[in-house]
Amino acid sequence: MADPLVALACGLSGAFLFLLLFGLSVYLWRKRRTQTLYRGLIPTTPTIPRCTAPVLQTSEISSYGSGDVPFFVPPQFKRTSQLNEGKEGREDAEEWELHPDLHTQRGSLTGSWFPLGCIRPDLYQLPDEPSEWALPNGSAVRLWFALRYQQEREQLVVSLLRAANLPVRCQSNATLVKLQLLPSDDRRHRQAKARRKGCHPQFNDTFVFQVSNGCVDQCSLNMSMYTVDHQKKHHLVGHILIPLRHSEIKEAAGEVQWRDLDNESDQPISKNGDIQVSLNYNQSLHRLTVVVLRARGLQCSSDAGVCAQVSLKMHNQVVRNKWTSVAKGNDPTFNERLTFRLLPIQLDTAFLTLQLQQPSTKDPVSLGIVVIGPFMYARGRELEHWNDMVSKPQELVRQWHPLGSADTVQGPH
Template sequence: MPSHVLCCLSFFFSVSLPSDLLVALACGLSAAFLLLLLFGLSVYLLWRKRRTQTFYRGLIPATPTIPRCITPVLQTSQSSTYGSHGSGDVPFIVPPRFKRAPQLNDKKEESNSAEQWDLNPDLHSQRGSLTVGSWFPLGSIRPDLYQLPEEPSEWALPDGSAVRLWFALRYQQDKEQLVVSLLRAANLPTQCQRNITLVKLQLLPSDDRRHRQAKARRKGCHPQFNDTFVFQVSNSCVDQCSLNMSLFTVDHQKKHHLMGQILIPLICSELKEAAGKVQWRDLDNESDQPLSKNGDIQVSLNYNQSLHRLTVVVLRARGLQCCSEAAVCAKVCLKIHTQVVRNKWTTVAKGNSPSFNEKLTFRLLPMQLDTACLSLQIQQPSTEKPVLLAIVVIGPFMYARGRELEHWNDMVSKPQELVRQWHPLGSADTVQGPQ
């Protein structure tokens, strides 16, 4: 250190200064040193930041080089294999930055985007992760996905005072089960609005006479059930069975009033075609016609021409000339000309208004429809000889007239329906025929 500097320092320290002044001087020097250090650090950071921005600005071009209607994707070379030749260079481009136009031009951009969307149908199939502007209309709503299905025509109310019942049938052959879905009823009389509505389902003929019962979920003229029932039916016996559904209303005194019933013959081919489809039938109520002298019988007929099968369903009888505890049965005879081809009997029921609900089938060729007839006899079975109570003949013009002839013609003209009708019974001494 030079001699003159040492002399100055020795002179400075040789001067006697107060202690307070020395402390203030030391603090001022320390603060000045810290301020200089912070200023230098700030200048260094600003210089480093500007250098970095200048470096990246040279890589990204000021104007995009990719057309507006082409989706920017990473371009790779298919011929080059990464790392196979020792070079790890992968060609790529950095996607450009897109600036949003002013708000005044939003409508013009939307119209241009819509035109580009219509002129470029290929954009519908593109699903890239990089999309520009409004090429893909995100968040658009498809109204067809939110439209509620209209009520089918099957829900239409019946005309007049008929009561209609909606249901669906499905037969599962692998499980040998008949699934019955009871949906709703409509057009009940106004006096039944406050009553409970019940539907009793029964499979006929069956050794198990117990029925299944469905209760309406709400009261009124249009009750809804939405219940499902399963019946165990083997594949070999399904064609010989019928489904009976009876609708009752229960008043405040818990009395059941029958509104009507439906009898549906079970045919495998028809069950496959209408599997799970909604069907409807109008209930068959009591006939308004007065009782005949010997009573009446209610019968349903159906003829399947492809299977050569005549189906006869004996439902019930009323007003029979017998005591209320007498046992009766119905005998059905198929005749061709005057020859009896086949006889079948129903099960025995008691009372002067018995309910049979039994299905009987016969084989009949289409060419024999004009020469065949059905003879229905109400008998009292006994050990020696059955007692004939009443009889009715249903057939073509050769054998019947009036209501019996009309029933036979309706059966032939409506092969897809089970035609039901009441018939007056004749006395046992006379056999009905053409008059």
């Protein structure tokens, strides 16, 4: 009787133990599976919050006006699943090998990567001023501007930028610049006022002049700077006269240019008056350009007006004569360009004579004459002007010259 009971108890104990072991095995299997799944879904590195900016890869040298800054997201910050880990993992490893210095551009906390980048001081430094903004030497006043010609609209766009090195007496005065296109039927000038006072005023103004394509080369841009005192009186600081060239304006395409103002008060007026001339010689085109700008202090005997006769001579023989149009007043403004053909081998034997005349019914009345040429014909300022013209083929060299009487002009020295 006892044997069946013992056998039943043993059977129940064995069944209970089997069920216990089976349940424990199932529990351990499910726990291990859960841990394996979470290990694949949760990366070992911290994730980036949505509000965090991507880490930028920057270079050690920052350049002014460069293009887009290259950047990429490091591979450990990418949200990838375990299913496509194989292919993308190899791409991430290759990308990390191409940029091994990324860890030097981020901070770290307790040995783990930190998503915020380190402060780069070079990214917050303003670029140095370019050489175009260099201050002039001495007491010269410099003006920066830009020219652009829109051919389809036939418009000359002048951007007036800034000035520098104004006299100390002008610090508390307002600064004005008057712009005028000469010669032009529209005699009204445009005016720009500096945005602040001081020796280095800034303008940042743009003006548009309507000029046809065929008249650009015959025009000049005049910019005169004034200071206005507390009594509203205008005092001339200086002026710039720029003969326009369509080809040069197109080549510059709005680039920043500068000119030093011509201060007439520093040069005393001669007995017969002075004439201002710009010279340029283009060796490749064999072209000598003479721009008669203006005159001052003339002793005019009537109101008939004044014209300038420009003669190209060689060995005291006249090669070509040209005249400007007639201008009124004792301080006439011409702004006319005259060109002559001259070979490079003739630079040492040719010279220019500029004579101011008053037209009349009989013979014209001579007001004064000046000779500009090489050492054989000229001395002093006139010789220096000719030499500067030859040595600076890319510039229009401007100079004031005193006028002498016609009987003082001599032949070769």
